[in-house]
Amino acid sequence: MTAPSIPESRRSGNLSDRFASFAITGSAFVAILSLILIFIFIGKEALPILTSAEIRKEASLSKLFVPQSARPGADPEYTWQPVSEIPKYSLLPLLAGTLKATIIATLIAIPLAVLAALFTAEFAPPWARETIKPAIEILAGIPSVVVGFFCLMVLAGWLQSAFGWTFRLNAITAGIGLSLAVIPIVYTVCEDAFSSVPQTYRDGSIAMGASSWQTASRVVLPAAMPGVLAACVLGFGRAIGETMIVLMASGNAAILSFLPTDSIRTFSATIAAELGEVVVGSPHYHVLFFIGAFLFVITFAINLFGHWWVGRLQKKLQGAS
Amino acid sequence: MVERSRIIGGTFQVFCALACIVIIAMLAVILGNILIHGLGTISFKFLARAPEAGMTGGGIFPAIFGTFALVVLMTIAVIPLGVATAIYMHEYAPKRSRMVHLVRLAIQNLAGVPAIVFGLFGLGFFIEFVGRGVDQTFYGGKLVYGQPAIIWASLTLALLTMPTVVVATEEALRAIPQSYREVAYSLGATRWQMIRRVVLPQAVGGILTGGILAVSRGSGEVAPVMFTGAAYFLPELPTRLNNQFMELGYHVYVMTTQSPDVEATKPILYATVLVLLSLTFLLNFSAIMIRAQIRKRLRYGR
Numbered sequence: 001m002t003a004p005s006i007p008e009s010r011r012s013g014n015l016s017d018r019f020a021s022f023a024i025t026g027s028a029f030v031a032i033l034s035l036i037l038i039f040i041f042i043g044k045e046a047l048p049i050l051t052s053a054e055i056r057k058e059a060s061l062s063k064l065f066v067p068q069s070a071r072p073g074a075d076p077e078y079t080w081q082p083v084s085e086i087p088k089y090s091l092l093p094l095l096a097g098t099l100k101a102t103i104i105a106t107l108i109a110i111p112l113a114v115l116a117a118l119f120t121a122e123f124a125p126p127w128a129r130e131t132i133k134p135a136i137e138i139l140a141g142i143p144s145v146v147v148g149f150f151c152l153m154v155l156a157g158w159l160q161s162a163f164g165w166t167f168r169l170n171a172i173t174a175g176i177g178l179s180l181a182v183i184p185i186v187y188t189v190c191e192d193a194f195s196s197v198p199q200t201y202r203d204g205s206i207a208m209g210a211s212s213w214q215t216a217s218r219v220v221l222p223a224a225m226p227g228v229l230a231a232c233v234l235g236f237g238r239a240i241g242e243t244m245i246v247l248m249a250s251g252n253a254a255i256l257s258f259l260p261t262d263s264i265r266t267f268s269a270t271i272a273a274e275l276g277e278v279v280v281g282s283p284h285y286h287v288l289f290f291i292g293a294f295l296f297v298i299t300f301a302i303n304l305f306g307h308w309w310v311g312r313l314q315k316k317l318q319g320a321s
Numbered sequence: 322m323v324e325r326s327r328i329i330g331g332t333f334q335v336f337c338a339l340a341c342i343v344i345i346a347m348l349a350v351i352l353g354n355i356l357i358h359g360l361g362t363i364s365f366k367f368l369a370r371a372p373e374a375g376m377t378g379g380g381i382f383p384a385i386f387g388t389f390a391l392v393v394l395m396t397i398a399v400i401p402l403g404v405a406t407a408i409y410m411h412e413y414a415p416k417r418s419r420m421v422h423l424v425r426l427a428i429q430n431l432a433g434v435p436a437i438v439f440g441l442f443g444l445g446f447f448i449e450f451v452g453r454g455v456d457q458t459f460y461g462g463k464l465v466y467g468q469p470a471i472i473w474a475s476l477t478l479a480l481l482t483m484p485t486v487v488v489a490t491e492e493a494l495r496a497i498p499q500s501y502r503e504v505a506y507s508l509g510a511t512r513w514q515m516i517r518r519v520v521l522p523q524a525v526g527g528i529l530t531g532g533i534l535a536v537s538r539g540s541g542e543v544a545p546v547m548f549t550g551a552a553y554f555l556p557e558l559p560t561r562l563n564n565q566f567m568e569l570g571y572h573v574y575v576m577t578t579q580s581p582d583v584e585a586t587k588p589i590l591y592a593t594v595l596v597l598l599s600l601t602f603l604l605n606f607s608a609i610m611i612r613a614q615i616r617k618r619l620r621y622g623r
Contacts (some may be wrong), residue, residue, distance in 0.1 A: 017514075020513040020516070021413065021512070021513070024408050024409045025409055026405075027401065027402050027406050027409065028406045028409035029424075030483075031483065031487075032424060032427040034480050034483075037442070038442045041445040041446040041450065045441075113340075113344075115336055116344055118337050119340065124338075124341075132345070136344070138605065143540075143542065143601055144543075144544075145571075145573050145574050146351075146573070146594055146597060147351070148574070148577070149573055149590075150355070152578070153577065153590075154354055187344075213329070213330030213333045213334055237433055238433075240435070241433075241434070241436070242435070243436055247574075248574065268435060271437050272544055272547065275440075275444070275548055276547065276548060280449070288441075289445070292441040295435055295438055296438045299435055300433070300434070302433070303429060303433035
């Protein structure tokens with residue numbers, strides 16, 4: 001649909017027209033402006049980690065990433081202990097926690113969401129479609145603090161009594177909770193990708209004698225594959241930034257381990273738990289903003305890539321239909 | 322051969338259906354559990370009174386009021402911004418122009434920024450920069466706006482929910498037949514007259530949907546408001562823009578994680594979660610209903 005061509009004389013008519021045009025164009029820039037401001041204002045508070053000599057004495061990049069010995073002679077180790085006599089700011093335990101929770105969440109969410117989307121787009125009778133889609137929307141609408149509450153109060157207890165884990169709150173509990181936040185986005189993007197596969201593809205496949213599952217698995221799925229991959233990437237981005245669920249359900253212990261049944265502390269939860277008590281301008285404050293800047297850049301890159309990829313697929317499929 | 326392929330196909334379909342069932346079952350378990358445990362505690366008294374006895378008694382009225390005030394302020398900020406952005410992209414800018422592409426990209430990316438990053442931004446920009454600046458300029462350095470306050474929390478939320486409003490409004494704008502615009506122009510309307518008299522009245526449903534979805538999202542978010550204005554317990558309701566406020570989601574978070582006596586607060590906790598959940602559920606449901614109407618018109622209305 002193209003904008004109707006307007007006679008030049010009427011494009012900028014009276015005063016109210018000119019004012020409206022100014023206000024509307026101005027508002028449209030707010031989105032761009034706020035992204036730039038987010039970048040500047042989080043970057044500004046993160047930068048002292050790299051530039052300020054005083055901050056770097058306590059929290060330089062090497063202190064964040066290379067093992068440190070707490071006192072002379074002790075073994076160097078990775079520890080996140082920002083509030084102690086000798087503050088320790090190693091980000092490695094937090095990175096491990098974030099990755100564990102995110103990977104578990106995507107491992108649960110992606111198969112469920114992709115298969116459910118395929119079912120809705122290819123096999124489901126209309127009544128089932130009309131049940132699943134609103135259900136996903138309701139799931140997307142549940143506030144993450146409610147999911148976190150449920151994981152902490154109910155799910156953690158069930159899982160512990162079922163499997164006998166040492167830690168009630170651990171990476172698996174948090175991962176299951178996170179997957180509930182990831183499922184809707186993966187489902188939505190996948191469903192869009194499947195339904196933008198031209199009907200002619202399916203008709204052609206069926207006409208050659210393929211069954212509906214053969215059409216789904218060998219024609220629709222491959223054609224929509226870039227969309228599915230983009231959905232997974234976007235889901236990963238959602239999981240990495242989600243805060244309340246991991247804050248409540250992960251145990252918040254910064255342990256560097258690869259066991260999924262250990263408690264974890266993620267980047268986002270660290271910010272949420274510690275920013276309230278931190279002294280503005282202290283090394284700890286700047287480290288938290290540094291983590292925030294990292295989250296922002298990562299999710300920004302993921303989103304940029306994901307949407308670009310989805311757009312490319314749609315253009316390709318529209319060209320084909 | 323045909324037999325084997327049929328078995329594989331059947332199994333595949335069953336797996337797909339199973340995935341849907343698992344998702345719906347998880348949803349049902351959460352909703353059911355909260356409903357069963359929360360329903361008993363909800364009463365008029367619970368909704369209308371303040372917390373008592375260290376959160377083990379009384380009600381949650383201040384949290385409901387605070388959430389309400391928060392989303393009202395947020396709506397005042399986000400609706401004009403979001404609607405204007407959508408109108409710019411769909412009615413003003415030349416199609417496929419670089420600007421539209423850039424604005425759309427910004428909206429998509431804004432939607433993907435983690436909520437906690439918005440919280441950091443609210444603290445770093447609104448409170449430390451804008452608030453401090455206002456205090457320096459108008460209050461002689463006295464601490465008035467340079468601290469967590471409902472105005473900063475609601476503005477932070479407005480940025481977070483803006484993509485929701487833009488997307489819903491754009492969908493509504495797309496549903497308006499092009500001929501409406503052409504008729505308005507042919508009768509001599511200017512662009513703004515056409516938008517105000519033809520496009521906006523037609524798009525009210527979409528704007529409403531976007532607004533409701535934004536309110537639903539905003540009323541449940543905790544991470545962006547926990548440093549920008551939400552407080553655990555306040556003896557008074559917020560009456561000024563620079564007051565702090567109590568919020569349902571934050572209330573749930575603090576009661577769940579920092580309660581000294583979990584068993585004693587449990588009934589109240591469950592009831593609070595149920596109130597929050599019903600609120601977002603009702604909002605989402607009405608938005609879905611309105612949107613279904615618009616989509617129907619988009620399909621058959623031409």
